[in-house]
Amino acid sequence: MKKKRCVAMLLAGGQGSRLKALTTTVAKPAVSFGGKYRIIDFPLSNCTNSGIDTVGVLTQYQPLILNEYIGTGGSWDLDRKNGGAHVLAPYQAKRGARWYEGTANAIYQNIQFLNKYDSEHVLILSGDHIYKMDYSKMLAQHINTDADITIAVIDVPMDEASRFGIMSYDKSYKIFDFAEKPKEPKSNHASMGVYMFKKDVLVKMLTEDDADETSEKDFGKNIIPKMLSLNMRVFAYQFEGYWKDVGTLKSLWEANMDLLGVNPVFALDGDAWKIYSGNNAYPPALFLGAGSANNSIVTEGDIIAGKVINSVIGEGVTIEEGAVVENSIVFSGSVIGAGTKVSYAIIDENVVIGKDCVLGDKKSSPDRITLVGRDTVLPDGTAIESGSVTEAE
Amino acid sequence: MKTLGIIFSNIHERDIPELTKVRTLASVPFGGRYRLIDFVLSGMVNSGITNVGIITKYNYQSLMDHVQSGKNWDLSRKNGGLTILPPFSDEAGGGVFDNRFEAIKSVESYIRHNDADYVVMADCDVICNLDFSAALAQHARKGADITMFYRKKKISPSDWERFIIKTDDDGKVVETVRCDGNQDEHKVYTDFMIITRRLLLYILDHAAQWGIKSFSRDILSNCKEYKIYGFEQDGYCKAVNSLTDYYNCSMELLDPAVVRELFNKNGAQIYTKVRDSVPAKFTDTACVKNSLIADGCLIEGEVENSIIFRGCHIAKGAKVVNSIIMQDSVVESGSTLNCVIMDKDAHVLDNRLLSGHPTHPYYIEKESTI
Numbered sequence: 039m040k041k042k043r044c045v046a047m048l049l050a051g052g053q054g055s056r057l058k059a060l061t062t063t064v065a066k067p068a069v070s071f072g073g074k075y076r077i078i079d080f081p082l083s084n085c086t087n088s089g090i091d092t093v094g095v096l097t098q099y100q101p102l103i104l105n106e107y108i109g110t111g112g113s114w115d116l117d118r119k120n121g122g123a124h125v126l127a128p129y130q131a132k133r134g135a136r137w138y139e140g141t142a143n144a145i146y147q148n149i150q151f152l153n154k155y156d157s158e159h160v161l162i163l164s165g166d167h168i169y170k171m172d173y174s175k176m177l178a179q180h181i182n183t184d185a186d187i188t189i190a191v192i193d194v195p196m197d198e199a200s201r202f203g204i205m206s207y208d209k210s211y212k213i214f215d216f217a218e219k220p221k222e223p224k225s226n227h228a229s230m231g232v233y234m235f236k237k238d239v240l241v242k243m244l245t246e247d248d249a250d251e252t253s254e255k256d257f258g259k260n261i262i263p264k265m266l267s268l269n270m271r272v273f274a275y276q277f278e279g280y281w282k283d284v285g286t287l288k289s290l291w292e293a294n295m296d297l298l299g300v301n302p303v304f305a306l307d308g309d310a311w312k313i314y315s316g317n318n319a320y321p322p323a324l325f326l327g328a329g330s331a332n333n334s335i336v337t338e339g340d341i342i343a344g345k346v347i348n349s350v351i352g353e354g355v356t357i358e359e360g361a362v363v364e365n366s367i368v369f370s371g372s373v374i375g376a377g378t379k380v381s382y383a384i385i386d387e388n389v390v391i392g393k394d395c396v397l398g399d400k401k402s403s404p405d406r407i408t409l410v411g412r413d414t415v416l417p418d419g420t421a422i423e424s425g426s427v428t429e430a431e
Numbered sequence: 432m433k434t435l436g437i438i439f440s441n442i443h444e445r446d447i448p449e450l451t452k453v454r455t456l457a458s459v460p461f462g463g464r465y466r467l468i469d470f471v472l473s474g475m476v477n478s479g480i481t482n483v484g485i486i487t488k489y490n491y492q493s494l495m496d497h498v499q500s501g502k503n504w505d506l507s508r509k510n511g512g513l514t515i516l517p518p519f520s521d522e523a524g525g526g527v528f529d530n531r532f533e534a535i536k537s538v539e540s541y542i543r544h545n546d547a548d549y550v551v552m553a554d555c556d557v558i559c560n561l562d563f564s565a566a567l568a569q570h571a572r573k574g575a576d577i578t579m580f581y582r583k584k585k586i587s588p589s590d591w592e593r594f595i596i597k598t599d600d601d602g603k604v605v606e607t608v609r610c611d612g613n614q615d616e617h618k619v620y621t622d623f624m625i626i627t628r629r630l631l632l633y634i635l636d637h638a639a640q641w642g643i644k645s646f647s648r649d650i651l652s653n654c655k656e657y658k659i660y661g662f663e664q665d666g667y668c669k670a671v672n673s674l675t676d677y678y679n680c681s682m683e684l685l686d687p688a689v690v691r692e693l694f695n696k697n698g699a700q701i702y703t704k705v706r707d708s709v710p711a712k713f714t715d716t717a718c719v720k721n722s723l724i725a726d727g728c729l730i731e732g733e734v735e736n737s738i739i740f741r742g743c744h745i746a747k748g749a750k751v752v753n754s755i756i757m758q759d760s761v762v763e764s765g766s767t768l769n770c771v772i773m774d775k776d777a778h779v780l781d782n783r784l785l786s787g788h789p790t791h792p793y794y795i796e797k798e799s800t801i
Binding site: 072073074112298299300306307312313314315317319320321322323324325326327328329330331332333334335336337338341346350351 | 462463464502684685687690693694700701702703705707708709710711712713714715717718719720721722723724725726727729730731738739740
């Protein structure tokens with residue numbers, strides 16, 4: 039089998055507990071986004087578009103929907119004879135069964151996979167960011183600088199820098215300082231959680247790290263600081279463009295809103311960098327009677343008889359007569375009953391909201407998102423206050 | 432019960448010369464994101480038919496681009512799957528087939544090398560979500576040679592080429608007559624049929640000897656010789672045999688009951704080529720009423736009683752009423768369209784006023800600029 043130049047490992051096992059009810063039964067990378075996508079569509083499409091055709095997807099937490107969604111990888115053109123998408127779940131080995139303990143350990147437990155493909159480089163990705171990125175440019179720089187590891191960085195506002203892993207690098211992009219979530223950040227170059235390793239270096243570092251009992255088995259906390267202390271070739275790749283961590287309800291809401299308008303903050307179309315997704319067999323969206331949509335996204339399979347304003351509506355959603363959905367995100371398959379008012383809410387998949395309900399109140403805002411979890415059924419006339427979480431039993 | 436599906440991609444295409452100038456009837460766009468073939472092809476797949484041949488005659492590039500390997504219909508198989516059957520003419524000449532029987536004759540070896548018990552034949556001019564399995568079960572139960580599909584309808588002039596079937600109490604066909612001149616409600620044959628494969632091969636073997644040249648004249652009209660049964664295609668079922676039919680049939684999709692019946696009948700969905708378009712975007716100035724809007728559209732203007740295919744742009748100040756706008760077309764600001772069928776990649780510039788009438792929709796050719 040011909041050797042690959044670069045294989046990607048996508049960390050998709052995170053629980054994403056800050057997304058509350060959205061991740062009760064679903065892994066974070068499988069959370070819906072932008073009408074017809076799931077978060078994982080972004081790294082997977084980036085891989086395909088960057089010419090990386092072999093992706094190991096490491097799953098652990100609530101993998102059912104995620105595994106089904108990935109399937110054989112065909113949605114992203116990753117159903118290949120040589121390579122393709124592989125779901126890598128924790129498994130029982132001769133020396134015992136282990137869960138993935140930390141990001142580095144998850145990769146370490148799949149060293150067999152890396153050895154099988156024996157690529158020159160390994161790209162480590164995470165499944166919780168919305169962005170379009172050409173990894174082949176990062177790989178080119180990684181090869182040019184003969185780096186042991188290249189870390190993608192994006193400049194964030196200085197006052198937010200303490201939420202990220204912060205790098206300082208010299209003119210040649212060589213990193214000399216790295217601090218994980220520093221109280222007093224020295225720069226605003228934040229790690230995007232995208233790492234390009236030389237494969238041999240990665241295997242060596244992970245093997246040593248696994249033997250170290252004091253290690254938390256984490257790339258940011260252990261592997262990268264160790265490589266810096268050993269004075270290895272650690273470089274930054276400066277990324278420019280849209281990148282958003284959608285780890286909280288607010289940031290998920292904001293990232294969806296960033297898609298709206300003729301000249302949106304983040305444009306899904308308009309360039310050759312297509313984001314691929316599962317694509318269900320729904321007819322086009324049907325607008326009925328007084329149904330309308332303004333400054334919004336509406337997806338196929340929707341039946342819109344109510345008003346949609348500043349919102350993102352997923353696939354196969356029904357919005358009945360007299361309902362008003364404002365500043366909200368509705369995931370696929372949900373029903374908003376007649377006369378119901380929804381504002382600043384995230385409605386998860388297959389939710390049925392009865393007639394004349396009110397979701398949200400005067401205090402509703404991006405900081406007080408009303409969340410209704412998957413499969414919830416709300417009876418007619420239900421009122422839910424802003425900032426609350428409602429889950430199906 | 433092994434079944435082979437055969438779809439005729441070209442038959443009836445002379446009915447809609449406008450839309451079939453650059454494509455087969457099978458690949459005529461319909462319903463915002465589909466092609467006509469999607470309905471019968473999905474129907475077969477949903478009925479468990481996983482072996483389908485598509486007979487083509489000419490202009491089949493768009494069709495091949497649409498169905499590709501058949502993957503979108505789950506028909507990319509090791510065993511069976513989708514086969515495109517391009518025209519075949521032997522060295523003796525005689526050219527490409529002219530009717531249904533000759534078309535079948537040209538793919539005889541494909542049928543022979545299959546081990547199906549039954550062959551289902553269907554055309555692409557019928558919009559329906561058909562469960563073939565009920566008809567196949569009836570065919571087997573009755574021990575029929577042939578099952579003819581029909582729909583009960585009032586005869587209109589566009590049906591005159593078709594056949595009316597008369598059945599006895601058991602559903603057995605006792606007479607087949609041409610429609611022309613008739614006006615009342617009758618059982619009208621949709622040109623879909625099931626035929627037992629061994630019988631079909633037997634007929635093909637002896638066609639020259641027996642002088643068989645046409646299904647309708649030499650076989651279906653001969654219901655004394657063959658055991659022919661009828662099967663009603665109930666539910667939503669419309670044939671598209673003129674541009675006006677196409678227009679009216681499209682407009683019926685604005686009825687949610689039709690949408691539900693056609694696109695999700697008992698969970699049977701209609702599949703089509705996946706395009707990975709982004710969802711449709713509506714701006715502050717968008718005003719949409721009673722319309723079907725596919726993914727990938729940017730709607731800034733007014734849209735009423737219309738069907739907008741994928742990737743269209745209706746600019747601010749443009750008004751599209753009672754119209755069908757196909758894939759990737761653009762209507763610029765200040766223009767008004769009424770009863771227009773706009774083919775793919777067409778462009779209506781600023782401040783144009785175009786209008787047809789429901790019985791005579793105004794047609795704009797593919798890739799043209801107005």
